[in-house]
Amino acid sequence: MAFTPDNFERSAQIVEAFAEGEDDERVVDLLARIATAIREHAVDD
Secondary structure (H helix, E strand, C coil): CCCCHHHHHHHHHHHHHHHHCCCCHHHHHHHHHHHHHHHHHHHHC
């Protein structure tokens, strides 16, 4: 299954939604960086 930009965006949104439930700032920061990396990968492909 090929990922389209919409699939990458949806994946990033899922990561962000998970981050909303976190209290640990280190985890929130890591999840924000993961969401950014997912979006950047979508642009690069």
